[in-house]
Amino acid sequence: MPVSKLVGAKVKRREDPRLIRGLGQYVDDINLPNTLHVAILRSPHAHARIKSIETDAARRHPGVVAVVTGAEIKDQIGTLPTSGGNETLRVPKHYVLAADKVCHVGEGIAAVVAEERYTAPDALDLIRVEYELLPVVSDPEKALAPGSPVIHSEWPDNVAFRSDLKHGNLAKAFKEADKIITQRLVHQRLAPIAIEPRGVLAHYLSSDKELTVWSSTQIPHMLKSHLSQMLKLSEKQVRVIAPEVGGGFGSKLNVYAEEGLLGYLALKLNCPVKWTEGRRENIQATIHGRGQVGDVEAAVKKDGTILGLRYKVIADIGAYHQLFTPAIPPFTGLMLSGCYKIPAISIDLTAAFTNKMSTDAYRGAGRPEATYVIERMVDRIAQELRIDPVKVRKKNFPKPAEFPFKTATGVAYDSGNYQLALNKALKIVGYEKLRRDQKRLRSQRRYLGIGLSTYVEICAMGPKGMWEYGKVEVEPTGKVRVLSGASPHGQGQETSFAQIVADQLGVEMDDITVIHGDTAAVAKGIGTFGSRATAVGGIAIYQAAEKVKEKARELASHFLEVDADDLVFSDGRFSVKGVPKKGLTVQQIAQEAHRAKNLPKKMEPRLSAESTFEPSNFTFPFGTHICVVEVEPQTGKIGIKKYVAVDDCGKVINPLLVDGQIQGGIVQGLGQALYEEVVYDENGQLLTGSLMNYALPRAADLPRLNLTRTETPTPVNPLGIKGIGEAGTIGSTPAVVNAVVDALAPFGVTHIDMPLTPQKIWSLCQETKAAGSGGRR
Amino acid sequence: MDAATKKKVSIRINGVEHSHEVEPRLLLVHFLRDVIGLTGTHIGCETSICGACTIMLDNAAVKSCTVLAVQADGADLLTIEGLAQGEKLHPLQEAFWECHGLQCGYCTPGMILCAHQLLLRNPQPAEDEIRHALDGNLCRCTGYQHIVDAVQQAAKRMGQKTKK
Numbered sequence: 040m041p042v043s044k045l046v047g048a049k050v051k052r053r054e055d056p057r058l059i060r061g062l063g064q065y066v067d068d069i070n071l072p073n074t075l076h077v078a079i080l081r082s083p084h085a086h087a088r089i090k091s092i093e094t095d096a097a098r099r100h101p102g103v104v105a106v107v108t109g110a111e112i113k114d115q116i117g118t119l120p121t122s123g124g125n126e127t128l129r130v131p132k133h134y135v136l137a138a139d140k141v142c143h144v145g146e147g148i149a150a151v152v153a154e155e156r157y158t159a160p161d162a163l164d165l166i167r168v169e170y171e172l173l174p175v176v177s178d179p180e181k182a183l184a185p186g187s188p189v190i191h192s193e194w195p196d197n198v199a200f201r202s203d204l205k206h207g208n209l210a211k212a213f214k215e216a217d218k219i220i221t222q223r224l225v226h227q228r229l230a231p232i233a234i235e236p237r238g239v240l241a242h243y244l245s246s247d248k249e250l251t252v253w254s255s256t257q258i259p260h261m262l263k264s265h266l267s268q269m270l271k272l273s274e275k276q277v278r279v280i281a282p283e284v285g286g287g288f289g290s291k292l293n294v295y296a297e298e299g300l301l302g303y304l305a306l307k308l309n310c311p312v313k314w315t316e317g318r319r320e321n322i323q324a325t326i327h328g329r330g331q332v333g334d335v336e337a338a339v340k341k342d343g344t345i346l347g348l349r350y351k352v353i354a355d356i357g358a359y360h361q362l363f364t365p366a367i368p369p370f371t372g373l374m375l376s377g378c379y380k381i382p383a384i385s386i387d388l389t390a391a392f393t394n395k396m397s398t399d400a401y402r403g404a405g406r407p408e409a410t411y412v413i414e415r416m417v418d419r420i421a422q423e424l425r426i427d428p429v430k431v432r433k434k435n436f437p438k439p440a441e442f443p444f445k446t447a448t449g450v451a452y453d454s455g456n457y458q459l460a461l462n463k464a465l466k467i468v469g470y471e472k473l474r475r476d477q478k479r480l481r482s483q484r485r486y487l488g489i490g491l492s493t494y495v496e497i498c499a500m501g502p503k504g505m506w507e508y509g510k511v512e513v514e515p516t517g518k519v520r521v522l523s524g525a526s527p528h529g530q531g532q533e534t535s536f537a538q539i540v541a542d543q544l545g546v547e548m549d550d551i552t553v554i555h556g557d558t559a560a561v562a563k564g565i566g567t568f569g570s571r572a573t574a575v576g577g578i579a580i581y582q583a584a585e586k587v588k589e590k591a592r593e594l595a596s597h598f599l600e601v602d603a604d605d606l607v608f609s610d611g612r613f614s615v616k617g618v619p620k621k622g623l624t625v626q627q628i629a630q631e632a633h634r635a636k637n638l639p640k641k642m643e644p645r646l647s648a649e650s651t652f653e654p655s656n657f658t659f660p661f662g663t664h665i666c667v668v669e670v671e672p673q674t675g676k677i678g679i680k681k682y683v684a685v686d687d688c689g690k691v692i693n694p695l696l697v698d699g700q701i702q703g704g705i706v707q708g709l710g711q712a713l714y715e716e717v718v719y720d721e722n723g724q725l726l727t728g729s730l731m732n733y734a735l736p737r738a739a740d741l742p743r744l745n746l747t748r749t750e751t752p753t754p755v756n757p758l759g760i761k762g763i764g765e766a767g768t769i770g771s772t773p774a775v776v777n778a779v780v781d782a783l784a785p786f787g788v789t790h791i792d793m794p795l796t797p798q799k800i801w802s803l804c805q806e807t808k809a810a811g812s813g814g815r816r
Numbered sequence: 817m818d819a820a821t822k823k824k825v826s827i828r829i830n831g832v833e834h835s836h837e838v839e840p841r842l843l844l845v846h847f848l849r850d851v852i853g854l855t856g857t858h859i860g861c862e863t864s865i866c867g868a869c870t871i872m873l874d875n876a877a878v879k880s881c882t883v884l885a886v887q888a889d890g891a892d893l894l895t896i897e898g899l900a901q902g903e904k905l906h907p908l909q910e911a912f913w914e915c916h917g918l919q920c921g922y923c924t925p926g927m928i929l930c931a932h933q934l935l936l937r938n939p940q941p942a943e944d945e946i947r948h949a950l951d952g953n954l955c956r957c958t959g960y961q962h963i964v965d966a967v968q969q970a971a972k973r974m975g976q977k978t979k980k
Contacts, residue, residue, distance in 0.1 A: 051913055058921030059909040061856015061896030065922065068855035156850065157839070234860045234868055234956050235922040285858070285922030286956050318861040529920030529957050695916045699958060703919065706959030730865035730954070738947040738960040767959075 045538040045548065046758075049695040052534045053548070063283040066238035066255050067315045074240070075104055077301060077314040078159035080149040080166050081323060082141035085394035085723020086173040086190065089139055089148065093167035097151055100165055102158040105308060108149040109136030116303050117269035119359070120294055123366030128200040131191040131392075133359040135269075135296040135303070140173070142190055142358035143395050144725050145323025147296055152304060152312060175723040179355035179391040180332060190358060190392045199356045199390040200365055204372055206447040207383030212347025216338035220423050224415060225792045226331040226408045228355065228717035229710075230733055231401045235285020236316035237325060239297050241305035250305060251278045254298055257287045258566030259526055261362075263558045265294045270302050277302075281556035284528030288707070289400035290325050291528070292568040293362045322728050327717050328401020330355035331368065331408050337416045338383075343424055343431040347383035350375055350412060354390040357397035363404075364397050365390070370405025370497070376446035377413030378457045378495040378661055379435035384447045394723040400568060402707055402768045403496075410494045414773035415790070418491070418780065422789060428777070429470065432461060432493050452495060452659040453753045453761075456687070460749050461493055464663035464685040467745060473667060481785055486670045487680070488782025492774035495661040498762040499654060499755070500569030506653035507571065508563045509579030511540055511587045513646040515633035517626030519544065519551045522649075524564015525576030526556045530700065530764065532572050535692040536580050539758075543584035544591075544625050545611025562649075570660075570762030573692060578756045579652040586648030591628045594646070597639045598623060598631060658753045658761035662686035664705070664774040670782040675801030677713065677779055679742045684770065687749045689761035697763050702744055704767020710736045711768075712775035716794050734794075825889040829854065830898025838885045845869045847885035848895060856896040856925045860954070867953030870926035871895050877933035879926075879952075896925035899932070907977075908932055908970040917966035919957035927953045931967045939978075940971055 057063050094106045112135070119133040136147045149166055153159035174188035181187055182197040190197055213219060233255075240253040250272060256262050259279040267277045284291060297314050304312045316325070333352030339345055354368035372386035417435075421428035436457045437444040444452040470489070477487040508524035521540050525532060537551040554560050567576075588608070595613035596603040599621060606613045606622075614622030623631075628646060631637070635644035667681040684705060691697050714734040718726040727733040752759025772793070779795050780788055786807040791799060822837040829852060836851055848854045848871070857880060860868035864879040871880045872894035899906045908928050911917065918924040927950065934941055934949040941949065946967045947960070955963060 052916065054921070055913045055918060058918055058924055059896075059905065059912050059928065060900060061854070061925045063921050064855070065858070067859070068849075070853075156846065157841070232956055233920070233922075234866060234954060235858065235920065236860070284920065286920040288956065315859075318863065318866075531919065699916050699919055699962060702959035702961045703957045704959075707956070729863055730861045731863055735954055735956070736959075737954065738950040738964065739944075741947070741960060743943070743964075744959065744961055 046542045046692050048693065050534055050538055050548070050693055052531050053537065054531060054533050065235055065283045065285055066240055066253050069240055069253055069282060071240070071242055071311040074311040074313050075152045075154060075308065076156045076159045077304060077312050078151050078163050079147045079297070079314070080163045081320065082137065082144060082146045082148055084141060084170055084172060085144050085175045085177065087141050087170040088173060089137065089141065090169040090171050092149060094149065096165040097162040100162040102154045103151060103162045104154060105152040106149060109134055109138040112136060112303065113138040116299050119296060119299065119361070120265050121360035121362060121364060123363055124200050125202055127202070128365055129194055129198065131193065131359055135299040144723055145320065145396060150300060152308065175394045177394050177719045177721055177723040179353045179393050182391040182393050183353060183389060190394060197392040199360070199392050201389050202369065203387045205385040206449065207347070209347050209349065209383040209385055212383040213338045216346055217341040218339050218423065220337045220339060220416065220419050222335050222416060222419050222790055224333055224335060224412060226329040226411060227793055228330040228398065229328045229401055229715050230322050230717050231288040231290035231325065231328060232735060233286030233288055233290055236318055236321040237291065237295065237297065238315045239301040240311060240313045241301040242311040243305040243309055245309055249276055249278060250302055251280065252298065252302055253280045253282055255284050255291055256281045257284070257291045257526055257528060257568055259556055259558050260524060260564040261566055262294055262298060266298060266302050269299045270306065278559045281526050281528070287528045288402040289328065289404055289568060292400050292566065293326060318730060319728055322733060323725055324396060326361050326397050326399035327357070328398060329408060330398040331371065333412070335412055335416055337420060339420050339424070341424065343420060343426050343434045345379055345381050345420070345435050348375060348381055349385045351387040354388060355393055355395070355398060356390045357393055357395045359397050361397040361399040364399045367398065367400055367405045371408040373448050373450055374406050374409035374497055375413060376448055377410060378455070378493050379413065380437050382447055395719050402704065403765045406496045406765065407708065407769045407772055410492065410769050411773050414492045414494065415776065418777045419789065422784065428491055429465065432491065433458060450497065451656060453656055453755050454751050455495065455659060455661050456749065456751050457493060457661060460661060460685045460687055461663045463747065463749060464665050464683050467747065468665045468667065468681060468683040486672060486782040486785065488668045488670060488778040488780070490666045490774045490776065490778025490781055492664045492770050492777065494770040495659050496766055496769045497657045497659055498570035498765060499574035499658040500571045501657045502654055505565055505571065505575065506651045507565055507576040507579045508561070508649065508651045509576060509583045510649040511580060511583040511647060513587060513625060513629035515630045517550065517629060519546055521551060521553045521580055522561045523553065523555045523576050523580060524561055525572040526564070526567045527572055528567060530567065530572055531693070531696040532576070535573055535696060536577060538692055539577055539581050540584045543581065543588055545609070546625060570764035574658055574756060574760050574762035575652055575654060577692065577760065578758060579650050581758055582650035582652055583648045586650060587646055590648060591625055591646060593639060593642070594628045594632055595623050654755050656755050658689065658755050660686065660688040660761040660763065660766050662766065662770055664770040666774040666778040668778040668782055670779060670800060672786070672804035675797030675799070677795060677800065681745065682742050683745045685747050685749060686766050687751050688763040688766060689751060689753045690759035691748070691750065692760065698746055700763045701746055701767045704765060705744055705771040706736045706741060708768040708771030709775050712772045712793055712795060714794050823886050825885055827888050828892045830895060840884065840886050842885045843881060844883040844885050844888050845880040848880060854895050854897050858922055858925060860922065865954070867926045867930060868923050870929045870953060872929055872933065875936070877930050896928060899928065907973045911966040911970035911973065915962045915966040915969055917958065917963045923953060923955045927955060927963060934967070935971055935974060940975055943968065
């Protein structure tokens with residue numbers, strides 16, 4: 040494989056040798072001498088006033104170093120930050136430990152610091168808290184109803200924010216419609232469940248007045264800024280390190296109470312302090328995703344043309360805003376058009392406070408909800424109008440020549456060829472034959488379902504402030520250091536970034552080191568989320584490498600005493616046109632640039648360059664997913680027979696990594712469709728508080744996924760890459776649900792809310808049977 | 817806890833004998849991580865659901881988050897750190913690398929050891945047998961497909977080796 044052809048090649052990951060040997064260092068694996076262990080007392084109640092806390096017994100417990108309560112430290116640590124939202128946003132004060140009242144199960148109240156790991160939780164048991172229980176509201180619709188208990192008494196009701204956006208002529212659309220199809224859709228709460236729970240280790244070096252915080256985070260640079268504000272330190276006094284991070288999926292794209300608390304404790308105790316989240320804590324006190332309930336109305340012509348869409352939705356925020364909570368539901372509104380030409384769209388959004396953990400970005404973050412709304416509705420339309428769902432989709436797609444395609448909601452889809460992806464998927468799955476099989480099997484009372492999802496997503500966050508930073512430095516030894524402000528945690532950019540640089544500079548992969556996740560090593564950065572690390576961070580690195588190459592060209596021209604235009608670059612070497620023997624390698628140039636004995640006038644020593652990249656627009660990956668299921672009405676069991684995905688994420692750097700992202704994403708989206716739901720009861724008690732009752736997809740539940748791609752480059756960045764981190768999750772959920780609903784069409788089923796548990800399916804089949812069977816509901 | 821209530825355990829880990837005085841309640845996974853310093857065995861759920869803490873105890877894959885260190889007294893353990901022979905990776909490690917069978921890597925040590933047990937019992941498993949065997953190990957990143965591929969590849973390579 041020639042080195043200049045690394046981009047696009049299946050290159051094995053450079054991250055793996057340490058990970059497959061168990062040598063990766065996650066936060067809890069890092070041990071500093073004399074580290075103290077922190078455990079947090081969490082509220083067992085969803086809504087209560089703290090009347091008193093008795094901590095003396097805990098303080099006296101052998102091995103306990105300190106006990107702090109929310110009331111004691113309230114004024115010493117800033118509140119947790121939030122960003123996004125409009126002028127209606129209400130931001131309740133969110134302390135790192137609750138001071139006088141708790142608003143959800145799992146909210147921290149007090150912390151014990153002890154010498155040993157097991158001593159801290161022992162001492163928690165000795166803390167006595169007297170609560171005055173307050174009325175609870177856990178359902179977002181009830182939270183907005185008149186007479187509901189109000190969670191934050193600063194405001195008259197539980198509205199966290201509102202927006203009512205209307206695009207296009209809705210009145211006309213609904214007037215001209217042959218049919219108006221309505222559907223209520225629930226996007227249940229999900230727990231991200233990164234297999235590594237969160238963890239924080241903080242250490243204050245008083246001699247240097249520097250606080251170092253190791254955190255299992257996706258955003259070390261943002262965390263550093265926020266922590267310095269919360270702890271009233273200057274930014275240069277705070278260093279954040281994201282070591283090996285065991286998955287994030289958005290759940291570590293945040294600033295959490297424990298990060299502030301541990302920073303504070305490290306400063307106060309002048310000793311390293313560590314907190315490792317347990318899984319129970321993780322489900323109680325790490326953000327949840329989704330949590331929307333809405334009513335959709337679609338105005339359609341008889342031929343399936345979609346004229347307009349109205350979505351009235353309530354977003355379940357939880358008790359407080361976390362970092363990006365207010366930014367997530369608006370994404371749903373932005374992407375409601377899906378991959379269709381819909382001239383009029385409205386989204387009437389009300390976000391409600393409830394006595395639950397906050398919702399925030401979880402893989403897809405607002406877009407899976409949009410895709411689910413539009414893709415479920417397209418199938419509802421097809422079913423109502425008795426048209427093949429493929430036809431409804433094709434009828435409403437914009438044509439390839441119509442790109443950049445501007446939606447009614449105001450976004451400009453960069454590039455796309457939706458027909459191509461759909462046709463390819465139909466061919467692979469054998470659509471026509473499947474429809475015939477379906478018909479045949481129904482006569483034998485076997486229920487096959489074919490579900491489509493043609494999705495488009497918005498990613499590579501993004502324009503307007505979401506830049507990323509990269510630096511490429513050729514050392515005098517010829518080795519290359521690449522620094523990125525992105526913070527990969529499983530995606531594999533130590534490999535793909537090296538591929539980009541190896542191609543640009545013609546150097547060996549093995550000579551390149553990619554450094555990330557340490558604010559002391561990398562000057563600035565934003566982080567890894569929103570499918571941006573390669574499509575934004577990778578471009579910053581590409582640009583930096585370009586600059587390095589240009590500087591190398593100037594230097595080569597100077598050293599070889601020829602015009603820069605007379606140099607050709609190949610395999611890491613500049614040579615004189617027509618005189619291939621006369622030339623210099625990048626490594627030789629780097630050495631000279633470091634020695635700096637004979638540099639062109641005004642040129643700085645060293646062969647290095649940095650760059651920030653802020654894209655002019657988002658990118659819009661798209662594709663078609665088709666899921667084929669067989670449902671057993673007698674048991675409610677859903678068997679997935681086939682899964683075909685055709686995804687288009689523009690140009691691909693490393694197909695191995697892209698496949699990995701898509702496969703993982705599909706299974707996560709399938710988890711939402713079939714298994715997962717965070718359930719709180721009406722008292723705000725968390726009923727799915729461990730992995731024993733929060734069900735995740737397992738290897739045996741799944742079919743072999745059949746993946747392929749189309750490749751429509753984006754014009755938004757020079758590499759044409761769109762990003763692939765979330766596509767699978769966005770595309771898969773509606774494909775699975777559409778398949779199950781399609782299978783049960785003979786029972787008159789038109790919609791089922793997720794997760795599609797066997798119990799739900801079985802009950803539905805029983806009900807319709809009892810109702811006489813076969814009739815449309 | 818005072819020394820009187822501590823118990824002495826002698827456990828062989830990756831071929832090396834270790835003896836320590838431990839609290840009777842100390843979990844085996846914490847013994848490995850905090851006492852011995854082998855942090856390749858991870859903790860993901862503390863309820864034996866996720867399998868991140870899977871190790872081999874006397875040739876059987878167990879979830880070390882629900883075994884007490886004192887229960888492992890006298891046992892012979894294999895953790896992820898003991899699987900490779902020096903620089904030479906085990907075929908499963910090679911295959912996980914080649915097939916992109918891991919992303920964040922957190923579930924990987926447990927996943928590999930679970931697959932190791934499968935191949936000891938069933939050297940040429942079919943795809944559904946692999947999926948069934950890995951059912952007690954959760955991965956949130958990969959969707960399992962590349963993991964299944966990796967186990968198949970390792971089985972194939974190990975099979976070829978034994979034939980030779």
